[in-house]
Amino acid sequence: MPTDRGREVLDFLRAYIARHGRAPKLREIARHLEIGSRGTVHRYLRALEAEGLIAIEPARARGVRLRRKAAARPFVLPLLGRIAAGRPIEAVPGADEIDLSEFFVAPNRFVLRVAGDSMVEDGILDGDMVIVEWRETADNGAIVVALIDGQEATLKRLQKNHDGSVTLRAANSTMPPMRYAADRVRVQGVVVGQFRSYR
Amino acid sequence: MPTDRGREVLDFLRAYIARHGRAPKLREIARHLEIGSRGTVHRYLRALEAEGLIAIEPARARGVRLRRKAAARPFVLPLLGRIAAGRPIEAVPGADEIDLSEFFVAPNRFVLRVAGDSMVEDGILDGDMVIVEWRETADNGAIVVALIDGQEATLKRLQKNHDGSVTLRAANSTMPPMRYAADRVRVQGVVVGQFRSYR
DNA sequence: GCTGAATGAGAACAAAAGGAGAACATTACA
DNA sequence: TGTAATGTTCTCCTTTTGTTCTCATTCAGC
Numbered sequence: 465m466p467t468d469r470g471r472e473v474l475d476f477l478r479a480y481i482a483r484h485g486r487a488p489k490l491r492e493i494a495r496h497l498e499i500g501s502r503g504t505v506h507r508y509l510r511a512l513e514a515e516g517l518i519a520i521e522p523a524r525a526r527g528v529r530l531r532r533k534a535a536a537r538p539f540v541l542p543l544l545g546r547i548a549a550g551r552p553i554e555a556v557p558g559a560d561e562i563d564l565s566e567f568f569v570a571p572n573r574f575v576l577r578v579a580g581d582s583m584v585e586d587g588i589l590d591g592d593m594v595i596v597e598w599r600e601t602a603d604n605g606a607i608v609v610a611l612i613d614g615q616e617a618t619l620k621r622l623q624k625n626h627d628g629s630v631t632l633r634a635a636n637s638t639m640p641p642m643r644y645a646a647d648r649v650r651v652q653g654v655v656v657g658q659f660r661s662y663r
Numbered sequence: 664m665p666t667d668r669g670r671e672v673l674d675f676l677r678a679y680i681a682r683h684g685r686a687p688k689l690r691e692i693a694r695h696l697e698i699g700s701r702g703t704v705h706r707y708l709r710a711l712e713a714e715g716l717i718a719i720e721p722a723r724a725r726g727v728r729l730r731r732k733a734a735a736r737p738f739v740l741p742l743l744g745r746i747a748a749g750r751p752i753e754a755v756p757g758a759d760e761i762d763l764s765e766f767f768v769a770p771n772r773f774v775l776r777v778a779g780d781s782m783v784e785d786g787i788l789d790g791d792m793v794i795v796e797w798r799e800t801a802d803n804g805a806i807v808v809a810l811i812d813g814q815e816a817t818l819k820r821l822q823k824n825h826d827g828s829v830t831l832r833a834a835n836s837t838m839p840p841m842r843y844a845a846d847r848v849r850v851q852g853v854v855v856g857q858f859r860s861y862r
Numbered sequence: 863g864c865t866g867a868a869t870g871a872g873a874a875c876a877a878a879a880g881g882a883g884a885a886c887a888t889t890a891c892a
Numbered sequence: 893t894g895t896a897a898t899g900t901t902c903t904c905c906t907t908t909t910g911t912t913c914t915c916a917t918t919c920a921g922c
Contacts, residue, residue: 587786659858
């Protein structure tokens, strides 16, 4: 059981690691807790290590790792159920919370803000964010970030044709599908998610 | 686990490759990170290769390849920029990463899975998730979870009328707006976000 | 009073992190 | 083919970081 101050150090470690994905430096911990000396901070870290809450890689910058016992609060929201017009909210059995990090966070992903209405019929509106996984191949029908002639980047549905050519389809009936020779189109990533904020 | 500077090199590699389709030159990395020596940059690349995050084709210009293992940060994804049909990805100045936990997670929020097409014209499709903030009041035009007569829960746009009554509008032209006396409608929450997974 | 735990400051040191630049080999390209 | 650009390998340097000390202060409990 850590002391009061030790617990504050641990709380900050959790918050920092959740936010940045790596441990803070001793100086950052000290500044946040208004401690003037790195030596003092280090004493707390050693105490936390002695209790099995963290592991310290000696002499390494940011060499602190949280152990299972001290795992950060998960990135979850309660999932209340399904909502449909005209009926009460239905509870979803067996799924009472949803881990957003499973949906979104994975290696090699990044976010793009969408400009324009080219995917509006797939529910991707101007200003929405899409989560893209960096990949060079994609399945037929996937929404991809494609680079045409090494210059123009677009968000389109991918269709591979039998003759080897590639058709890129917008989800907007005012925009005709475009067909390209295979070597003109390079897939940069596949859209694996989308989100939007109303604030 | 890369050092601070090594991680910045990796972030730049990811952003550059996603944007240009090929790796940068050492001098480009150096200029972006304000490093004066190519030798220093090369040391970072070798460290990243030793950790299995990238592969280097020896002596080749732009001979860096990202490996799948390249680690992402939990809850934080890089924001590469804006994408629009017919133009390269534009960088967004001053916003190079998005903290999804700040975006979505708050103690008074929950997630609902949407069933049906009542909000399809607002880009909320069947099966999408909406993030709802628990509140009893809402601004005009907000998308709300409303309870009608204490029984039916629906997802609709809210419109407060001058006579005190309330109109709930679906975003679907086949569904007519419905008008209710104020005491029949109770706002349960306001939609603050929406997301979708393509897996 | 006395004691011990908790907390803090700061000095001193070794190692890591970060950088500059020279020198050379190889590649890219007009 | 020849020249500039690029990648690669060094060594030397400064700053930052982690680490280990000692000393001081406060406070609770006996």
